[in-house]
Amino acid sequence: MSSAVNPGRTILASNIAKTFIDEIQNKVLNVKKIKPEGPLLVGFLSNDDPAAEMYANWTKKTCESMGIRYELRRIDDSDFLEEAIIEANRDDDVNGIMVYFPVFGNAQDQYLQQVVAKEKDVEGLNHLYYQNLYHNVRYLDANKKLKSILPCTPLAIIKILEYLKIYNSLLVEGNRLYGKKIVVVNRSEIVGRPLAALLANDGAIVYSVDVNNIQKFTRGEGLKFTKHQVEDLGNFSNSLLKDISGEADVIITGVPSETYxxxxxxxxxxxxxxxxxxxxxxxxxxxxxxSLYVPSTGKVTISMLLRNMFRLMENVEITK
Structure with a gap:
């Protein structure tokens, strides 16, 4: 008998991540036919952020459970991180590279994102991938054989929304969020802004919220544009947040604060x-x-990170 108090359901990221495990493990087996030791993912940790440490541990456990080699390289002096990344770029044994941010907590982090070779950038942070994301370009080549990579946390949230049936599979791909209103409370360059763009590119009306202002991402009335447009709705206020949230089908939060x-x-x-x-x-x-509550997304993010690695490996093989 359903509860009158809690009519909805809490959905765990671990259960959603299971839907991708078979796909990833099949790719591992295929790689091992050519490379018996299996693929290698390298993570660089150069901060003391407990969230990054937890993410690194999850990644290690997930990789090992699937037969993927994972190596965490701790760089105590951040000034040497760039050289360490370049060394991994040049190492043919390394198939994927990720960096646990923040490192410097400023524009230097954005520079480090570009140091990672795009062929090994499992987090999808390379400027080429971001440009494609914002311009709603889904392939790297005119023949549509090389798929572009999406940042793994925004991609994880897209996959969660698909799992929850928020995407309407009866509509044409690319328009499957048409009619949905979504609030995203976070506008970081790593997750919040690209997520708002992805959702709007798929047809949603997205309200992007940060401490300064609220912006509206859409593809215009009747989805007349091929890529999202941005409208500034003004300074942040609780009354404006209340108004947009009262109409929202989905509310997504990503505020890195224990008090928020x-x-x-x-x-x-x-x-x-x-x-x-x-x-x-x-x-x-x-x-x-x-109706549905997903309290965390980390394990789906790791699954997307691994899917990105195999997609990059497939792109490398195609271009040989």
């Missing part, structure tokens, strides 16, 4: 709520309102 909580009273009955921050951005009361 999205106001439960702003959520409409039956909305879908997803949190990708390592901090808990929703009160427990969200379970009384949301």
């Amino acid at each position: 909580k999205f106001p439960t009273e702003y959520i409409k009955d039956g909305a879908v709520c997803i949190n990708f921050s390592s901090s808990k951005n929703f009160e427990d009361s969200v379970k009384e309102i949301a």
Whole structure:
């Protein structure tokens, strides 16, 4: 008998990630036919962020459970990180590279993202991949054989929304979020902004929220544009957040703060709520309102990171 208090369901990222395990393990087996030791993913850790440490541990466990080699390289002096990345770029045994950010916490981090060779950039942070994302370009070549890579956390959230049936599979691919209104509370260059662009490129009306202002990402009335457009709705205010959230089908949070909580009273009955921050951005009361609640996304993100690695490896093989 269903509960009258909590009519919805909490969906764990671990259960969603399982849907990708068979696909990844089949790719591992195919690689081992050519490279018996299996693929190698290298992670660089040059900070003392406990969230990064936790992410590194998850990645290691996931890789080892699938027969993928994972090597965590700790760089105590961040000034030597660039050289370490370049060395991995040149190592033919390394198939994928990731860096646990933040390192310097400034524009230097954006530079380091570009140091990683695009052929090994499992996080999809290379400027070419970002340009394709924002311009709604899904392939690297005119023949559409080389698929572009998407940043792994935004991609994970897209896959979660597909799993939750928020995407309408009866519509043409690329328009499957048509009619959906989504609030994204985070506009970082790593997750929040690219996520808003991806969702809008798939047809949604997206309200991108940060501490300064609220922006609206859409493809225009009737999806008349091929890529998203951005409209500034003005300075952040709780009243504006309340208004847009009251109409939202999906609310996605990613505020890296233990004290931040999205106001439960702003959520409409039956909305879908997803949190990708390592901090808990929703009160427990969200379970009384949301139809579906995903409290974390980390394990799906790792699955997407591994899918990206195999896609990059396939692209390399095609271009040989």
